[in-house]
Amino acid sequence: MHLENVSRHLRRGKGNKRRRSVDFGDVNEEPAAKRSRDVGLVVEHYNARPEVGVDKRNESPIIGLKSFNNWVKSVLITQHAHPVLARSPNSGPYPISAPPGRGRLGGGANRAAGKVMDMGCGKGGDLSKWVKAKIREYVGIDIAEISIDQARERYSTLRAPKFGASFAAADCYNEPLSVSLPAGMFQTVFPPTGQPFDVVSMQFCMHYAFESEDKARMMLENVSLHMREGGIFIGTIPNSAQLLEALDQLPEDTEDLSFGNSVYKIRFDKRHDRPLYGHRYWFYLKDAVDDVPEYIVHWDNFVHMAAEYGLRLTYKKEFHEVFTDNQEHPEFKPLLERMKVVDKDGESQMDEDQWEAANVYIAFAFEKRS
Secondary structure, eight states: OOOHHHHHHHTTTTTTTBBBOOOOOOOOOOOOOGGHHHHHHHHHHHHHHHOOOOHHHOTTHHHHHHHHHHHHHHHHHHIIIIIHHHHOOOOOESOOOOTTOOOSSSTTTTTTEEEEEEOOOOTTTTTHHHHHHTTTTEEEEEEOHHHHHHHHHHHSSOOBBBBBBEEEEEEEETTTTHSOOOOHHHHHHSTTOOOOOOOOEEESOOGGGSSSSSHHHHHHHHHHEEEEEEEEEEEEEEEEEHHHHHHHHHHTSOOOEEEOOEEEEESSSSSOOOOOOOOOOEEEEEETEEEEEEEOHHHHHHHHHHHHEEEEEEEEEEEEHHHHHHOOTTHHHHHHHTTTOOOTTTBSSOHHHHHHHHEEEEEEEEEEEE
């Protein structure tokens, strides 16, 4: 599929196409009161995912989709995090400097600015993006301990000059970070001893917080409390309107509340019961996510709740809109090729099923304001 046809295909995938029903087999249903088991399933899944290295990642059957998602995150970080980081009061020399003669180009070669908290950092897949952002300090937190070990290892392979980094396995949705993080780390890195954060990033993970209102509020408290005024909260999540529209398109008499294609599959527990929290579905993404429980983020409710924590919406785009807006951008168009979303002839590395899967997501940014 050529680049000039991609935007049209992305728009076509927004709901005009009847999703195929998918057989998930038996899924054990549990009352909401017992859904804490879901957390264990998610942790177990991500801990079990191997760190395969660059060569193996490039062999993934959905490498085009993974590359596209990475491109969207790069656009989001560049457009919304970079300006905030550049204005950070947390600036100075890189904590870990390159050997003489190997610093960055320019007179301020070894200076960096900004502090980032990556909540749900996984295996550290975005570390290179924060290198490009020239940040000074990074904190990576994830609920999966093995993923944190792998993120720490990935950080160790980054070439200097690079930011200072701290990593911890913690549940950011159940407890304040002051409780869930190691005491020494929290007291050293977080305000008032450490600088407040300029950016909090939550990529493909925030929706897990919407298992309950308490978890969603704790997540937002942990995002906002340690961020400076004017800081930015960025993230990517499934598009609730898109998922519910697809659910509504299923025949009324079907008992199989699932849809998708060869790349992704979604199965809802119920058709008409749509609570603001705990609205569960099961998600499968080929070579990435193995049928784990996730939760709908009812968007308007999320925006209103975020405002209670001083977070004001500044940006919301579906992934196809991010692509349409930036496919001809002088920086992001070449990045499409460098990140192997398209080849040198502008041909997409994704088939139609992968493009449809890309339509499931949105990108957002909130600014912290008094």
